[in-house]
Amino acid sequence: MAPPLPPVTFTDEPDHVAQLRDTLRRFVADHAPREARIQWDRDHRWPRDVYAELNKLGLTALTVPEEFGGAGQDLVAAIAVIEELAQAGPCLAGPYIHTAFYGGMNLSENGSPEQKAEFLPRLARGELFFAYGLSEPDVGGDLASVTTRARLDGDEVVIDGAKRWCTGADWSDYIYTLVRSGPAEDRYRNLSFVLIPTNAPGVRMQDIHHANLRYTASQDVYFDGVRVPVSHIVGGPQMWNQGWKLLAGRALDVEKLEITAVAFGIARAALDEAWDYAQQRVQFSKPISQHQAIRHKLVVARTKLQAARHMLYHAAWLANEGRPCSTETSMAKLFVADVGVEIALACQQVIGSYALSDAFDMERHVRDLLGMPIVGGSSDMQKNNLASLWKL
Template sequence: MHFERSAPPSSRDAELLTNSWTSLNRTASASYAARWSASLRGKCPGSLRRNGTRKITFAELAALGVMGLTVPEKYGGASRDILGTMVVIEELSRRSLAVAVPYIMAASYAGMNLVECATEDQKRELLARVASGSLMFAYGWTEPNAGADLASVTTRAKRVQDKVRINGTKRFCSGAAIADYIYALVRTGPKDVRYKNLSLILVPPTAVGITITPIESLGMKGAATTDVTVVDVEVPFTNVIGAEAGLEQWLVDGDGLWARCGEAGGRRHGSGHSRRRAEDAWSYALERVQFGKAISNYQSIQHKLAEMKTQLHAARLVLYHAAWLANQHQRCGVETSMAKLFAPEVAKSVALECQTIFGAYGYVKNFDSERDVRGALLLPIIERSWAVQRNNIFKWSKLAAWHGAIDFETERHDAGWIPARRTARSCRAPHRSNHDGSR
């Protein structure tokens, strides 16, 4: 990986994008964060759907071209730019973690999954609308008994002529009440092989048979998480991502479907959140005077600020490395799991340290710190458990070593992947890597 600004090319684009976005962020993001949270908190699904805030803000995003950063140019996007996507997520989440959620759902999870696994007709129809910012999505994978273990999904879909009938329950489905589609992970066949017969289906939350129940949470209230109960809901068969092949699709873990859509989400989500908090704590330490001098003059505070800066820098390098590998179409299962493990823990640690620097001001409701601590506590959870990520890092590194992709003697990590658990359509099978980095 090159660290110069001249390479890779997307680094220059990311810098320009950061400058453009920061300009918009300073004038619009703070008020938008407040409007978004107020529009969602404590309102019923019907009134949520009628709220126009999301359309206005998505129009602003689309005007910058950032909604299409995960969409190929042939479908109306700005080509594949995962680094740029991460910059947008970081800048959005600087004001509020919840503000970035709708963008992550549309551009990262929906956009990337559609590019990977949709049919050509589905890509032409949906990706242009993703790129224009006219579609919103909700994440419908988690269930009451299926979290990190996605193979435990029990929501079932059965084909009935030219339709699909769905029954089940989705939990922690953030934004379902205002989305155009819930992209639901469903079981479309027998559970004979754990990761087989799992498919993605686009389900309109307004369909007859769907009940949406808000869930009150400790933080991230602006994300409006919900339970979604699905009883005999019928959608067109064309809503199955991948169509006929999609009914036999294997869920790809590691380097494919999951990892590629994941690394542009929560990891950068937490990075923007914690960077803003650290900047605020730094400014506060320079201004807060106790015992006749600014508290930044005390070594204990200096050490906290130095440690936070180091952690944030390390987290950013881990994140950008994973994104760079994905952008280069290189295998990156190990690296994305490292990012999932490390960056959310850094975000939580930084939020708590900042709260101690703010003192009592970090605890009261009139300031942002207590809200940010509540939000940061969620980040390690939504990235699946730390134990799962550690298991993945070891397992995929070991498998890669068996197939010659990693030389543990010299610690040269060219790729992290698992053997061919491949989607029925476009997710690519693993390949061996040369140690010089060529493909």
């Protein structure tokens, strides 16, 4: 029988990251058994009691500076957290991202001093959840065309409009919302970000159920004369009409990496499952791992997975060092998302018909990975980004 799948690691991974991985693997094994993960996926929900136990490990502090109660930004470790949690699907990785990245990373990079003092200590403790309010019914990748309107009224901001694909908005505390705050013709100079409490008067939601990443539903969110204080303009009132600068900043580069880490983690889980199955399943008097067609599928998938890991963690290291990384994060998102689909479909073929049922996790892995070239900035958008960066 062939040896088990070798670990997909770097030889120079920091010791504290390797130790963190061991802790998370034990946690998932103890608190997220397969039967429970199947039910969470069916119910489109994540386990709040299990997440509360996970939160005791202090992982959400990895994106928050020490002066605000965090551990100091350690993006390589935070990305490793997502990868390890995603081994069990998005049930724990999803809510972690809503706190550590949508909240902690964005406000650490873009928040005003007052916002950092108010929100970051609670985010470091895992007490708040944020959702994104970026896309709209008629706006996807062209975010400069958003039509959700915000205007100043004394010491308040008034918001009217609608957002789509606000994943987890129904259980989040705030929506990190992109709005048009100036004349429509002032493209790129008429955008702002506003923190909108989900319980504010005038906020209404409608669920959107989807086939992948079913730790939650997404929401259409409607704003009807919603009022928030001007202190909720991300970066403070001086950042009114400066939202495009935030979209082009480091936080968005890192946002591409957190969804890439989910894709990588799920692809790794898919290969693990297919690798084990190929050694156990016997056809024509020998394990199918000894048939050339199966061996080749697994070897190619393993090679793609290793390349994906190098791209992901090289980009994460650049971001952690504060170096320019827009090119590397776009390449990582493009490559890992697309290769993840290739790995999933190859591994599905190794398992065969069983991979279409819930007898194996492969059914969920394929569903989750098929969406990765779409979510978090589509593969085509990453190609456009790279072409612009390379001045093609």
